[in-house]
Amino acid sequence: xxxxxxxxxxxxxxxxxxxxxxxxxxxxxxxxxxxxxxxxxxxxxxxxxxxxxxxxxxxxxxxxxxxxxxxxxxxxxxxxxxxxxxxxxxxxxxxxxxxxxxxxxxxxxxxxxxxxxxxxxxxxxxxxxxxxxxxxxxxxxxxxxxxxxxxxxxxxxxxxxxxxxxxxxxxxxxxxxxxxxxxxxxxxxxxxxxxxxxxxxxxxxxxxxxxxxxxxxxxxxxxxxxxxxxxxxxxxxxxxxxxxxxxxxxxxxxxxxxxxxxxxxxxxxxxxxxxxxxxxxxxxxxxxxxxxxxxxxxxxxxxxxxxxxxxxxxxxxxxxxxxxxxxxxxxxxxxxxxxxxxxxxxxxxxxxxxxxxxxxxxxxxxxxxxxxxxxxxxxxxxxxxxxxxxxxxxxxxxxxxxxxxxxxxxxxxxxxxxxxxxxxxxxxxxxxxxxxxxxxxxxxxxxxxxxxxxxxxxxxxxxxxxxxxxxxxxxxxxxxxxxxxxxxxxxxxxxxxxxxxxxxxxxxxxxxxxxxxxxxxxxxxxxxxxxxxxxxxxxxxxxxxxxxxxxxxxxxxxxxxxxxxxxx
Ligand code: NOJ
Numbered sequence: 001x002x003x004x005x006x007x008x009x010x011x012x013x014x015x016x017x018x019x020x021x022x023x024x025x026x027x028x029x030x031x032x033x034x035x036x037x038x039x040x041x042x043x044x045x046x047x048x049x050x051x052x053x054x055x056x057x058x059x060x061x062x063x064x065x066x067x068x069x070x071x072x073x074x075x076x077x078x079x080x081x082x083x084x085x086x087x088x089x090x091x092x093x094x095x096x097x098x099x100x101x102x103x104x105x106x107x108x109x110x111x112x113x114x115x116x117x118x119x120x121x122x123x124x125x126x127x128x129x130x131x132x133x134x135x136x137x138x139x140x141x142x143x144x145x146x147x148x149x150x151x152x153x154x155x156x157x158x159x160x161x162x163x164x165x166x167x168x169x170x171x172x173x174x175x176x177x178x179x180x181x182x183x184x185x186x187x188x189x190x191x192x193x194x195x196x197x198x199x200x201x202x203x204x205x206x207x208x209x210x211x212x213x214x215x216x217x218x219x220x221x222x223x224x225x226x227x228x229x230x231x232x233x234x235x236x237x238x239x240x241x242x243x244x245x246x247x248x249x250x251x252x253x254x255x256x257x258x259x260x261x262x263x264x265x266x267x268x269x270x271x272x273x274x275x276x277x278x279x280x281x282x283x284x285x286x287x288x289x290x291x292x293x294x295x296x297x298x299x300x301x302x303x304x305x306x307x308x309x310x311x312x313x314x315x316x317x318x319x320x321x322x323x324x325x326x327x328x329x330x331x332x333x334x335x336x337x338x339x340x341x342x343x344x345x346x347x348x349x350x351x352x353x354x355x356x357x358x359x360x361x362x363x364x365x366x367x368x369x370x371x372x373x374x375x376x377x378x379x380x381x382x383x384x385x386x387x388x389x390x391x392x393x394x395x396x397x398x399x400x401x402x403x404x405x406x407x408x409x410x411x412x413x414x415x416x417x418x419x420x421x422x423x424x425x426x427x428x429x430x431x432x433x434x435x436x437x438x439x440x441x442x443x444x445x446x447x448x449x450x451x452x453x454x455x456x457x458x459x460x461x462x463x464x465x466x467x468x469x470x471x472x473x474x475x476x477x478x479x480x481x482x483x484x485x486x487x488x489x490x491x492x493x494x495x496x497x498x499x500x501x502x503x504x505x506x507x508x509x510x511x512x513x514x515x516x517x518x519x520x521x522x523x524x525x526x527x528x529x530x531x532x533x534x535x536x537x538x539x540x541x542x543x544x545x546x547x548x549x550x551x552x553x554x555x556x557x558x559x560x561x562x563x564x565x566x567x568x
Contacts (some may be wrong), residue, residue, distance in 0.1 A: 002488055006095060007192070007271040007290060008045035008327050009487045011362075011477060012369040016335050017054050018062065018446060019427045020372060022439035028446050029427070029438070031072070031081035035088050040459065044470075046479035048095040051275075052196050052335055054082065058108050060392050061141070062335075062425070064099075064196060065106035069181035081407070086189055095191035097271065102178060103200045104164040116149045116156070122377050126174055127165045127202070127220075128157035128568055135209040137246055138216040142396040145246070158245055159200040161392065165397035169201050169255065179262060192263065192271035195289070198256070199276050202249035212242045214550060217400035221407070224415060248278075254282055258287040273329060279315070285324030291367060298332045303344050303357055305502035305519055309363075309493050312504075314490060316365065328366025332357055333374060339424045340371075342380040349521075351377065352560035353471055355542055356517050359562040362480050363515045365491040365506065373428050374461050377469035380423040381450040386413050390447055394420030422447055429453035431460040472542070479540045479564060485511040494528060501557065505530065505567075512567040513539070514556055524557040536565035 018248030031054070041049070053063035056073045060076040063073070072082050089096050095186035105112055131154055133146035139158050146155040147162040156165045167174050182193070214222060219238055226235040256274075261282075272288075274281050277295035279353040281288055297303075297311045319326035333340045341354040354377055360366045366446065375540045383389055386398045398416035407415070417423065426447050429452040431437030436453035437460065439445050450457065462468035480486045500520035506513045514536055528536075543558040550556065550565070557563055 002484075005269045005271070005290075007048070008367060010095065010367060011045060011480070012048045012050050012097075012367065013041060013044075013046040014050045014052065014334055014369060014371045016052045016372055016425055018052075019425055019438070021428060022443070024443070025440050026075065027439050027442050027443045028075045029311070030075065031077040031085045035081075035085045037094055038085075038094065041094065042092045044474060045481060046094060046370075048097065048191065049089060050097050050369065051099065052513050053099045053101065058106055060106070060161055062421075064101055065104070065108075065161070065164045066101055067106040067108045067110075069178070070184045083188065090189065097192040097194055097410060098185055098190050099196055100182065100193040101196040102167070102169075103197050104158065104160060104166050105254060107163045107165055111167075111251060116151055116546065118145040119154070123173075125171050126168055129154045130157070131155075134207045137203075137207075137210065138242055140216070140243060141393040143148065143216050143400070149386060157203070159197075159203075161396075166200070166203075170251075175255075175258070177192065179259075186263070186266050186270060190270075190450055191268065192273070192290075195259075195274045195276075197276075198252060198274050198281065199247040199278070200249050201247075201255065203247075204245040204249065206245075208245045210242045210245060212238045214238065214242075216242075217397065217404055220397060220419070221401065221405055222349070224419075228382070233255060252281070253283060253288060257283065260288055279318045279322070281327045282319075282322060285322035285326050291327060291329040293369070294328060294330045294366070294526065297330060298337065298343075301344075302346075303353075303360065303519070305498055305500065305517070308360065308502050309496065312364065312422075312491065312493065322557075328364070328367065330361050330364050330366050331369035331371070332361055332371070333371045333424070335371065335425055336421055337424065339378055339380050340374055341377050342424075349560060353519070354469070356519060356560060356562060358473060359476055359515075359517060359542070359564075360502075362476050363486055363506065363564065365489070375470055375473040376429060376457055376459055378426075378457060379427060379450060379452060381448065382414075382417040382423045382428045383420065383448065384413050384417045384527050386416055388448065389416060389420050389422055391420040391422045391425075394422065419480050426450050429458040431458050432456075476540060476562075483511070483539060483564075483566070484508055485566075489513065492528075497528070501526075503528070514552075514555075514563070514565045514567055516555070516561070516563045518557050518561045518563075521532075521559040524555075524558060526555045526557055528552045528555060530567055535566035535568055537568065538563065538565050540564040 017029050019035050020029040022029050023032035054076050055066045056068040057063045057065050072079050113297050114121050115126045139145045141161045158165050161467045216434050223235045226232050271290040273291040274289045276292050281292050344353050388477040389395050398412050401412035427438035427445050428450050429436040432454050434441035436449045462470035485506040487506050489508045492505040494503040501518040503516045537549050538547050542562040
């Protein structure tokens with residue numbers, strides 16, 4: 001189609017393995033389950049899978065605490081099961097990228113067990129050790145960032161939970177060991193990596209303390225109760241200031257270059273996407289990461305036309321300014337955030353807004369990433385019984401609220417449930433059966449299934465329903481795939497002052513496409529002036545508009561309508 005790389009035109013789909021499909025009836029998703037669903041993904045129109053961690057792990061942080069980088073967690077299957085999955089995905093022309101957690105390992109990883117065993121073992125310097133806590137740094141998950149180990153009579157540093165000790169990346173042996181793991185999966189044929197939390201890999205060598213007059217629990221609590229614009233601004237500043245010495249160090253660029261060089265040794269355009277929004281991690285556009293996520297698009301309470309326009313203006317200008325032009329990458333949800341359907345809801349037009357936002361991600365310039373379940377409109381399911389929480393960060397917060405901040409237990413349970421990432425990690429809803437077809441009815445799934453699986457929020461009932469969210473996604477994806485301007489075209493916003501709808505062009509030399517997303521109940525008759533174009537031929541309309549042409553001088557747009565039209 002063009003000289004674009006596969007990852008530029010691909011539609012990515014994030015699979016959270018624990019919650020996707022359980023083939024062996026233990027209440028936990030697995031590779032056999034994922035493999036059995038590949039035809040579903042192909043039919044949906046997916047080109048690439050981002051697999052959240054599938055490695056052995058004690059699961060303090062749901063797999064992001066890895067105890068062996070070169071194997072498969074037994075609950076997900078064996079290495080052979082992984083290979084079979086990869087083979088079957090590739091056979092369907094679906095690429096697979098893995099999650100690569102560089103900043104930390106599990107505290108049960110043999111590297112850490114050895115490192116903590118004495119001050120003079122061969123891996124003594126593989127983690128960040130100090131004699132006494134040198135500052136007031138916080139772990140962003142569970143309070144103090146320094147944890148004591150009696151064997152060494154020393155403390156180690158952890159940006160995340162204490163079960164996730166930070167590796168000392170200034171030690172070359174650490175790099176070599178990790179690069180071996182990177183090669184292990186590339187040799188097996190995986191197509192790239194999503195890089196976890198790269199910003200946190202190095203810390204300020206001067207160990208400068210933070211100057212926020214609170215600890216983590218107090219800051220979380222303050223964030224929940226902040227209401228006025230001043231309080232909200234202060235909260236945002238505090239979050240930044242509390243952690244600013246613990247991430248974003250300049251050495252990271254050399255590290256990313258080193259990693260990129262390894263990927264470039266392989267054929268097949270292997271790729272890296274960073275869990276970071278900083279375009280600086282794309283280097284000169286061709287020597288660090290291929291993609292970074294456009295997180296500023298999603299980190300708002302409400303998606304509005306004004307916000308989208310500003311976001312695109314800022315992001316695209318920076319990408320365009322790179323020596324080798326950068327490629328955009330958009331997403332609105334993942335395993336760490338509220339589900340799109342819940343996050344951007346207004347309580348009145350939730351379904352309409354979810355559909356608009358799906359269309360947004362699938363039509364903006366750049367590579368889109370979807371999160372499993374989004375395509376059937378899965379919603380957050382807040383767990384109010386603290387004993388059922390699996391996200392241990394939330395359990396920690398619950399205890400801190402009760403014990404340190406003396407918050408009423410009922411309120412603490414609600415707050416913990418709301419902040420917990422369990423709500424957006426509940427099992428995929430395949431059918432209206434008990435346990436939503438994720439696992440057999442007699443089995444207890446690792447997290448409760450959202451009850452709305454019995455009310456139509458499931459794959460089985462949506463598949464043949466022309467009005468379902470799933471059909472809507474499939475139609476949109478089909479239009480995207482068959483419209484070169486949407487896959488690779490330039491972007492030009494139109495009607496820059498409109499507050500309730502967002503209109504833009506995507507265009508190549510051969511094709512010009514108009515996209516209009518109406519974020520309001522208003523019915524519009526819009527006039528667009530596009531040089532050389534007079535008519536709009538509807539490619540997609542969520543209002544069921546017929547494929548008849550409309551004059552560009554009078555384009556009708558219904559309430560909450562998504563309109564995609566080719567201009568001629
Ligand atoms: C970012 C991951 O997305 C999140 O789930 C995890 O808890 C942290 N990094 C730590 O690895």
